[in-house]
Amino acid sequence: MTFEEWADSHKDDLSAVQQSDEEIRDLLLIASREINDAMTVASPEGKLGHAHNACLVLAAAVLSSRGYRVRKGSPAHHWRLIESLEFTMNLSQGKVKELQDYRKKRSLSIYDRTGIVTNSEAESALSSARQLQRAVEEKLSIGT
Template sequence: MADRDLRDRAAKGLSEDWQLAIAYNAALQCATAALAACGYRSSREAHHYRVIQSLALTIGADAKLVSRLDAFRKKRNIGDYERSGLVSEKEAEEIAMLARQLRKDVENWLRKNHSHLI
């Protein structure tokens, strides 16, 4: 799903809000895969927050990455539930870059720690 989302967010004509939401979903799917590989899943309450925070414990993500992803989680929430037009082109590109890197990091981590799942 992450690969699909990373590909789809590059479609022409999408607003920056939507590009961010799609790339954010790719990152969330990667974090969810890492959590599932460890035998866990997040509760429904604060699901996105918990999955993002779990990256420090699953793949050993540094605090800066977790913090940036959490900031994008908040930005996506505003765009989805409150108002649109707040996402810049730079932010849409940054979350896409973070999601692509996270996808690589999770895949490498899976190969090293849970190769039977690949």
């Protein structure tokens, strides 16, 4: 499926947007802040949460560079942002699934249980966020 086909098949969840380089740069700065916060937070849940937030903002940045955003209030807002990376960044389905798994863990750790995120998972999420950050910045050619 192409990006255009993906966007067309999810038009109920997406809206057209025109963002300037400055607005996209701001999103990249937010992602950098989240990654920096992930490196300093004490708990694995906090580290994973900040890393996941960085991935969401990076997905939003690259999606907006293609002229779309996920509608706020969409029932699957975070899920759809992560899914978009397969079509905006050519991430493998396996990598997208990994990021979706972090999303699920983050949600469980905030709303349901404590102690479910391991240090290894948190470090892996942070590593994934850093890799995605480098790839998005390279693709967009917009430095922060």
